[in-house]
Amino acid sequence: MTRSERNNLLAILAAIILIIGGIAAAVIFGVKDAEPQLVADEVAVTDGATQTPSAEPAPPADxxxxxxxxxxxxxxxxxxxxxxxxxxxxxxxxxxxxxxxxxxxxxxxxxxxxxxxxxxxxxxxxxxxxxxxxxxxxxxxxxxxxxxxxxxxxxxxxxxxxxxxxxxxxxxxxxxxxxxxxxxxxxxxxxxxx
Incomplete structure (x- = not known):
């Protein structure tokens, strides 16, 4: 294998490793960020009685x-x-x-x-x-x-x-x-x- 073929192979392997690492990082950090948001949404739902209700339209009068x-x-x-x-x-x-x-x-x-x-x-x-x-x-x-x-x-x-x-x-x-x-x-x- 020539030196240029070896360098190309190393470059391809490095690119594959970077892509796999990026995907793994996105999954790990994405899940980490999603969990606190999910917890915040749950708190908002369970604590809804203490918060000021949003301006929802009143049911139409008869x-x-x-x-x-x-x-x-x-x-x-x-x-x-x-x-x-x-x-x-x-x-x-x-x-x-x-x-x-x-x-x-x-x-x-x-x-x-x-x-x-x-x-x-x-x-x-x-x-x-x-x-x-x-x-x-x-x-x-x-x-x-x-x-x-x-x-x-x-x-x-x-x-x-x-x-x-x-x-x-x-x-x-x-x-x-x-x-x-x-x-x-x-x-x-x-x-x-x-």
Whole structure:
């Protein structure tokens, strides 16, 4: 073997030894550095109660549970789930009712076009979410068991949250091109859970 071949072989062996040494050092020092970090993470998790919590977003409030009962609101209704507060959805229905400008308020209909199922003796525990919409300006109103109007609001689109002691009504108001309009509605009935 010539002197230059021997030097090349030694250079290659030296390079291999350096590479193996570098890998070994990286593994040894890498594991050493990872362990303290792991311990620090464990301490942070176990001591989390004593540290100031990070600013995590609060869970979204339930707009139906937070809404005042026997209220009328303009705009789209919040998402209606199977429960809110301490009531659970019993049934839902939708329909249409015709209203006339200057005419008498029309009651939102009950299931299958029957009378709205509220206003009965012993009422107060049930809840109804009534969504309504029309092309013309409406006045939505709530009437108690004596037929007295307790709430009123003008809106083309809106929603009501009422107990089962009140009935929902709508009428066409304002200056509309057409003296008649159709109100589209959707009702969700909730009763105490359990």
């Amino acid at each position: 707009p139906l549970a937070d809404a005042q009962v026997n209220s009328i609101h303009s705009g789209g209704a919040p998402e209606v789930g199977d429960t809110f507060g301490d009531v659970a959805r019993m049934r839902s229905w939708e329909g249409e009712v015709d209203v006339w400008r200057g005419g008498n308020p029309q009651i939102i209909l009950g299931p299958a076009g029957n009378w709205f199922p509220a206003g009965q003796p012993g009422c107060g525990d049930g809840r109804y979410v009534v969504e309504f919409s029309a092309t013309g300006q409406l006045t939505a109103s709530l009437r108690d068991e004596l037929g007295e109007t307790t709430r009123e609001k003008d809106a083309r689109t809106g929603w009501m949250l009422l107990d089962d002691c009140h009935l929902p009504y709508v009428t066409l108001t304002g200056e509309a091109e057409d003296p008649q309009d159709t109100v589209v509605f959707e009702v969700h009935e909730f009763q105490p859970a359990g």
